Amino acid sequence: MNPRDRFAAWLQARSPRLADGAMGTMLHARGVAMGTCFDELNRARPDLVLEIHRQYRRAGAEILETNSFGANVYRLAAHGLEDHLEEINRAAVELARQAADGETQVLIGGSVGPLGVRLAPYGRVRAEQAASAYRRQIAALTTAGVDLLIFETHTDLRELVLAVETAHQMTDLPILASMTYTRDDRSLLGDGPFDVAKALDEAGADVIGANCSGGPAQLLRLLQQMQSAAPERRLSLMPNAGWPERHGGRILYAATPEYFADYARLFDRMGAAVIGGCCGTTPEHIAAMRRALDTPEAPAALQLPVVEPARPGVAPPAEEPTRLAQRLSRGEFVISVEIDPPRGFSTHRLLAGAQLLGEAGAHTLNVADSPMARMRMSPWAVCHLIQHDLGLESVLHFPTRGRNLLRIQGDLLAAHALGVRDLFVVMGDPTAIGDYPEAMDDYDVAPSGLIRLIKQNFNVGVDQAGADIGGETSFVVGCALNLGAPDLAREAGLLHRKVEAGADFVLTQPVYDESVVHRFRSHYVGRFGPLTAPLLVGILPLYSQRHAAFLANEVPGIHIPPAVRRSIERAGARASEEGIHLAQVLIEALAGEVQGIYLMPPFQRYDLAAEVIDHIRARAAALR
Numbered sequence: 001m002n003p004r005d006r007f008a009a010w011l012q013a014r015s016p017r018l019a020d021g022a023m024g025t026m027l028h029a030r031g032v033a034m035g036t037c038f039d040e041l042n043r044a045r046p047d048l049v050l051e052i053h054r055q056y057r058r059a060g061a062e063i064l065e066t067n068s069f070g071a072n073v074y075r076l077a078a079h080g081l082e083d084h085l086e087e088i089n090r091a092a093v094e095l096a097r098q099a100a101d102g103e104t105q106v107l108i109g110g111s112v113g114p115l116g117v118r119l120a121p122y123g124r125v126r127a128e129q130a131a132s133a134y135r136r137q138i139a140a141l142t143t144a145g146v147d148l149l150i151f152e153t154h155t156d157l158r159e160l161v162l163a164v165e166t167a168h169q170m171t172d173l174p175i176l177a178s179m180t181y182t183r184d185d186r187s188l189l190g191d192g193p194f195d196v197a198k199a200l201d202e203a204g205a206d207v208i209g210a211n212c213s214g215g216p217a218q219l220l221r222l223l224q225q226m227q228s229a230a231p232e233r234r235l236s237l238m239p240n241a242g243w244p245e246r247h248g249g250r251i252l253y254a255a256t257p258e259y260f261a262d263y264a265r266l267f268d269r270m271g272a273a274v275i276g277g278c279c280g281t282t283p284e285h286i287a288a289m290r291r292a293l294d295t296p297e298a299p300a301a302l303q304l305p306v307v308e309p310a311r312p313g314v315a316p317p318a319e320e321p322t323r324l325a326q327r328l329s330r331g332e333f334v335i336s337v338e339i340d341p342p343r344g345f346s347t348h349r350l351l352a353g354a355q356l357l358g359e360a361g362a363h364t365l366n367v368a369d370s371p372m373a374r375m376r377m378s379p380w381a382v383c384h385l386i387q388h389d390l391g392l393e394s395v396l397h398f399p400t401r402g403r404n405l406l407r408i409q410g411d412l413l414a415a416h417a418l419g420v421r422d423l424f425v426v427m428g429d430p431t432a433i434g435d436y437p438e439a440m441d442d443y444d445v446a447p448s449g450l451i452r453l454i455k456q457n458f459n460v461g462v463d464q465a466g467a468d469i470g471g472e473t474s475f476v477v478g479c480a481l482n483l484g485a486p487d488l489a490r491e492a493g494l495l496h497r498k499v500e501a502g503a504d505f506v507l508t509q510p511v512y513d514e515s516v517v518h519r520f521r522s523h524y525v526g527r528f529g530p531l532t533a534p535l536l537v538g539i540l541p542l543y544s545q546r547h548a549a550f551l552a553n554e555v556p557g558i559h560i561p562p563a564v565r566r567s568i569e570r571a572g573a574r575a576s577e578e579g580i581h582l583a584q585v586l587i588e589a590l591a592g593e594v595q596g597i598y599l600m601p602p603f604q605r606y607d608l609a610a611e612v613i614d615h616i617r618a619r620a621a622a623l624r
Contacts (some may be wrong), residue, residue, distance in 0.1 A: 007174035019063040019276025020056035037079040039071040052098030058281040060290030066092035069113040093144035109150040110292040120607040122352040131315040148174040164203040178209030190348030197229035209236030209320035234273035241280030253280025257288035264289035330517035334596030341377040350433035355608040360610035369397040395422040426477040448497040455502030479503040480556040510540035534595035542579035543602040
């Protein structure tokens with residue numbers, strides 16, 4: 001009988017099987033600092049790890065998870081321990097096996113957490129790199145003799161499926177694959193339990209689970225959805241002891257062992273095959289669950305807890321200049337990146353991409369408003385979430401098209417109340433090219449007029465009619481420029497009116513030839529004198545030959561030199577890499593000519609945008 005069949009028979013003999021509880025919670029309670037590499041304690045403090053395993057075994061746990069949650073190459077590298085990966089994982093297995101004390105009905109589960117880095121396109125790690133990292137830890141655990149692999153607390157479904165598929169390629173050991181969820185019953189990247197269970201079922205996980213997340217009540221809800229997606233699969237639930245709260249510098253969990261005992265009976269009744277605990281649970285929680293499973297009785301009537309919404313953040317004080325305004329005034333080179341709002345109401349993937357860009361070094365994120373006249377979430381909400389949840393600064397695209405004067409002013413008040421004070425005023429794409437061509441396409445004010453309304457009315461405390469709005473707003477306003485416009489005289493005149501109205505900075509359409517910038521500047525200076533508003537030039541890295549052909553032939557105002565198109569064509573399968581290289585070369589060529597870039601990730605490939613940002617940061621001195 002192979003290991004997977006033996007595991008299935010073991011589950012069948014007694015259901016549900018009881019796993020252990022939190023390791024990190026127990027280590028922290030014993031004085032281990034949260035920043036410590038818990039996995040290294042397998043070598044540095046084996047007595048401490050062994051005693052915790054033994055406590056869970058005495059409490060009745062039938063699955064002991066190894067202390068190897070973060071023992072992969074990426075997480076260990078943060079502590080300078082990547083060269084000791086095999087030794088750390090081997091020690092983890094040996095300690096759990098020692099705590100089992102020869103009990104054949106106690107299985108050792110090799111704990112494998114997420115890599116701690118995001119996969120492309122929301123991160124910098126390619127799928128093959130992630131698979132290589134998983135292979136190394138899986139090999140270490142299987143060689144050391146685990147009975148099953150437990151992939152737990154994953155937040156990215158693609159990463160978890162990759163981990164399961166990688167394990168199947170390497171071993172016949174059974175696999176328990178478990179996702180963690182936010183308060184809205186979705187993963188951090190927006191996947192719900194039904195889709196997760198379906199994907200893991202197709203990937204071949206032996207047990208599909210949910211762990212961490214909130215308390216038992218939430219996981220009971222998730223169980224029902226997972227069952228409907230994968231009715232033939234065994235399911236696992238390992239909840240936190242409720243949502244964590246911080247008191248006096250300590251992280252506390254409210255759910256009691258008795259509460260977990262009641263839910264252990266409910267999990268059993270609902271058909272869970274494996275149950276246990278995650279963050280905040282202790283041997284006392286596991287012992288209470290053991291007693292409840294061994295002495296079944298009707299659970300007390302339970303009022304499922306109401307999930308409280310996240311506390312709203314505090315908008316930045318209006319009297320302080322925005323970080324963008326401060327950088328522009330200091331003459332710093334500004335890196336601004338465009339992101340598009342989602343088509344639906346889930347923002348998980350968008351926020352993951354935004355976080356990657358922020359970590360790479362983007363100074364501000366431009367949030368488009370219905371690009372190409374396609375229906376998308378309001379950019380105000382996206383800007384607010386970026387600033388509230390991630391602490392990054394955003395620029396709200398504010399088109400005049402489709403807004404009358406009454407709505408424009410109400411929208412400005414709303415944006416300021418949400419703490420969104422960097423605006424990019426633009427005409428907006430005509431509705432005729434989008435999802436709703438019959439939609440109203442009128443406007444009461446042109447971009448230059450809107451800039452004047454914001455800078456000369458709202459920023460002095462009055463509306464368009466001169467009525468008091470209760471205080472001065474502090475908007476920073478950008479305007480649009482087409483450097484490659486066929487009528488340079490008209491485009492220069494429009495820009496001059498916008499700058500005279502008070503525009504604080506200028507964003508351009510994508511550029512692929514530095515001579516386009518030089519030609520426009522020369523024309524503008526000849527007519528109006530030096531351009532006083534900082535210029536952030538548009539950079540859209542080419543992704544493929546087809547991408548280049550589309551931009552050159554179908555997007556007005558974009559000129560791609562023949563030499564650039566030939567370079568992309570010659571690159572073949574490496575076209576995206578060549579596109580990044582050409583963008584980096586162009587940015588260097590424009591150093592001193594512009595004060596920043598307006599970077600547009602091709603096809604929402606935020607990882608490619610991050611490569612451009614890396615190059616800029618490496619060449620920071622030259623770009624000042």
